[in-house]
Amino acid sequence: MNDPYELRYDPIQKDFLYLHRTTTYNMGTFYHRHEAYELYLFLRGNVNFYIENSCYRLVPGDLLVLNPEEMHRSYSLDETEYERITINLQKSYLHRLSTPATHLSACFDYRPKGKGNIVHLKEDQLEQFLQFTSSLEEALASDAYGRDVQANCCLAQLLVLANTVFQNASYIPTDIMPDLVRQTMDYIETHLAQEITLEQLAGTFHLNSTYISRRFKQHTGLTLRSYIVDRRIALAKSYLCEGLTITEACYQSGFGDYANFIRSFTKIVGISPGRFAKKNASLPE
Secondary structure (H helix, E strand, O other): OOOOOOOEEEOOOOOEEEEEEEEOOOOOOOOEEEOOEEEEEEEEOOEEEEEOOEEEEOOOOEEEEEOOOOOEEEEEOOOOOEEEEEEEEOHHHHHHHOEOOEOOOHHHHOOOOOOOOEEEOOHHHHHHHHHHHHHHHHHHHOOOOOHHHHHHHHHHHHHHHHHHHHHOOOOOOOOOOOHHHHHHHHHHHHOOOOOOOHHHHHHHHOOOHHHHHHHHHHHHOOOHHHHHHHHHHHHHHHHHHOOOOHHHHHHHOOOOOHHHHHHHHHHHHOOOHHHHHHHHHHOOO
């Protein structure tokens, strides 16, 4: 039986996490989220990048921004070397780097969910970005006095550049997500509070249920069941943030069994619904 908790989460414990990686194998096979913002620069390879219900064939110089609510997945189409730079940043860290006049989280937050995630850097912008990341790598590898300040300066410069590029972007990437997968995601999203079965999906799309399941798993890395559970947990989190009780959040997000809701929520979120609600209630406005 397929594991209903296939969705992967990468917890980010530090203020930021910088990685410059080159691989010849697939990473990020499953849709996942981070507990932080992500700045991602694609340098080379043969890669499809999935964000929510869209998919893009990346081109060297593509810069992506992702917030903690956006599911995403990179998939190497072959064993070509896949090089990218990823920087994960905690919300609190971006807040400290920002000023009243310069909100460095703007490119992550001020856009519709799953939309406007990609820009393509011009040659001079890419060169500037790589200069900043090279200086950041030097600061992170150093034990000299002031290395943390230098790293913060590099990150601030990178974020100013990223925000400036996104503010002035006119680039529209081509979405290559198969219609069936996108329509299945849209159907699930609009029927979360109701029962969703393979038979219903087969009847809606007039296709064999096995074919729908196989195509969905091929492009998301997830079973339909695990995807539905995740979307319902995300809905329950929003209800808890709005002040609904745990019982109300459970049933209004489509869970028919309270014990299963508690177990699923704790497994996916990492804390119980009760602790999540208390933690959210204690956060400043």
